[in-house]
Amino acid sequence: MFDVGLEARERAITIAVVRKGTDPEVVREHMDELGLLLDTAGADVVASLYQERDKPDVASAIGKGKVEEVKALVEEHDVQMVVFDDDLSPTQTRNLEEELKVKVLDRSGVILDIFASRARTIEARTQVELAQMEYMLPRLTRMWTHLSKQFGGIGTKGPGETQIETDRRILRNRIQRLREKLDDIEVNRAVQRKGRESIPRFALIGYTNAGKSSLMHALTKAEIHIEDRLFATLDTTVRAIDLPNGKHVLLSDTVGFIRKLPPQLVASFRSTLSETLEADVLIHVADVSHRHVKDHVAIVEEMIASLGVHDTPVILVFNKIDAVEDRHLLDDIGMEYPGCVFISATRSINLGRLLADMQAVLESLSVQRTLRIPYDRMKDVSTVYDELEVLERLDGDESVTLIVKVPSDKLLLFSNTYAPYIQNNTSTNVH
Ligand SMILES: Nc1nc2c(ncn2[C@@H]2O[C@H](COP(=O)(O)OP(=O)(O)OP(=O)(O)O)[C@@H](O)[C@H]2O)c(=O)[nH]1
Ligand SMILES: [Mg+2]
Known part of the structure; x- marks a missing residue:
């Protein structure tokens, strides 16, 4: 498995390039989130800056003048990497690394790194590796030394070929093999699902850290990983629970979403997400104590639609009400999202109401x-x-x-x- 290169507690500068007139509050939220991602990956943000432009500079995203400014900051704070909130082109990355003399990453690179270090099952590891390979393919110039080390010289420089072309071929072959492996895993999953076809399926979905796994634990007592970190869960867990009428149903917990999730990851995580995509009812969990909960709800709704889920009924659950002091906020949310359920997974508040709603939705189906x-x-x-x-x-x-x-x-x-x-x-x- 690849490691994009983040090691424990590195120091980073974060940069956002935004359109002129972007609400500074929005920029701050994106940067805070990037900071959390870096924290999860094992780095501290020592400086954060943003630049307003009509569009990013083709060569360096931020333009010559700003590059100089960043270079000074890099030296001043002795940082090991500069991280951009939006995707960089391979050319931009290369140019910036040449100028700044430190590692340059984008948000996708950081997310991929987190996934890589957290993936435990064969399925998750295969999916992450595939996503990383696809992310790297166009960025090979920076990676080739790393790559040839990784593959122990298989297919090293052949006659008339450059190292990069050879590495590209290695990568493409590896991508092909990973895809085949994932196809096999998917077939297995489909077989498992077949045996459960007659049992109604609920799937927990939501923004990362919303409390999906906590809710899964509260409802099923399943021993699953819960952590106040982004992307604690990368696999799918399925457990049976009984609704108040005694009906047996299945509940699944899976990987969370985040804004700007790398498309390579979404594509390669399809088999993990298949449990969600084929569920009869979705339980969308949102962290109501988060300042930007409404954005999170919208992002998850977009993700689900982009994965082709349109007609599945959704129960919208606002979790962590115990952490909200302002009751007006809950009233406001209740008005905006009629039919939603307010709960606390960790304090077991209102879970009976959620179960009753699950039963009602199922019956209406x-x-x-x-x-x-x-x-x-x-x-x-x-x-x-x-x-x-x-x-x-x-x-x-x-x-x-x-x-x-x-x-x-x-x-x-x-x-x-x-x-x-x-x-x-x-x-x-x-x-
Ligand atoms: N105050 C409060 N904290 C909660 C509640 N539910 C979950 N949390 C906390 O929120 C954090 C994230 O919980 P998880 O259950 O791991 O969240 P998740 O949605 O599964 O997150 P990922 O797997 O990372 O996508 C943990 O620190 C939980 O203890 C709640 O009802 N109230
Ligand atoms: Mg989880």
Whole structure:
């Protein structure tokens, strides 16, 4: 696995290039978040600056004059790296490193580094490595010494080829192999999911550090990793829980989102996210004690839409109400997001209400069907009782008529399983 190069407690300068007239508060928030990311990666921010421009300078993002200024700061504070909040082109990175004589990274590079150091399972490690390779491919000029070390000279300089071309080929081959490995993992996951098809699935989603894993723990008592750091969770955990009506459902906890998440990561984390993408109901957890909670909600909504999830019902949960002193804030949020639930995962406040809402959403997703099963197939009657909620039963002369509730997403499976017994009735939503 690659390490972009962050080592424990390095010193960094952060820089944002923003459009003229950008609200300084917005810039500050982005920089604070970049600072948190760096803290997680193991670096302290010793200076932070931003520059207003119509657009970033093609060669150096910030332009010659500013480069000089940064260079002076680098020397003054003895920093090991300069980190930009937005993505840099490979050329900009190279030019800046030449001028500043220290490592130059962008937010994506930092996020990738954090993911790399936190990935534990084979799946997460493979996904991170793939994302890193894809991130590096166009940036090879800086990396080639690192790369050839990593690969122990495999395919070293061939006749007529430059080192970089060779390294590119190594990277492309590696990317290909990682993709194949991920395809295999995905097939396995699909097989696992198949066995659980008839159990409704809820997925926790949300901004990183919102308290998803804490909520998972509060609801299931699962021993999972919780930490006041960004990206504590990089894998998907699935646990069963019972709703108040005794119904068994599955709940998954997964990786969190953040603004400007590198697209390579989102793409390669698809198999981890597949549990979320295919859930019947999403539980969107937001940290209501965070100053920018509304932005976080919007960013997560955009991410989910960009992953192709549009029709899945979402329960919006505002967590950490115990950390909010201003009750007006909660009123304001309640007005803006009707139907949301306020909870505290760590103090177990209002979790009963959340479970009741989960149950209500699930029930609203169900449709009613009528089955008529002849007496000589009584075995199937008991299967129906095992698999579905029976609302009514009529014992006739030759057959049993059952009115059952079918979760809408299980209709296809239901129809295939019980085709000979299904009576013509129009589907009605059961509330
Ligand atoms: N005050 C307060 N803190 C909470 C609450 N829920 C979670 N936290 C804290 O918030 C921090 C992040 O919690 P996690 O559960 O790890 O958050 P997450 O959403 O899983 O974060 P990632 O996995 O990093 O995306 C931890 O320090 C928790 O103790 C809450 O209800 N109140
Ligand atoms: Mg977590």
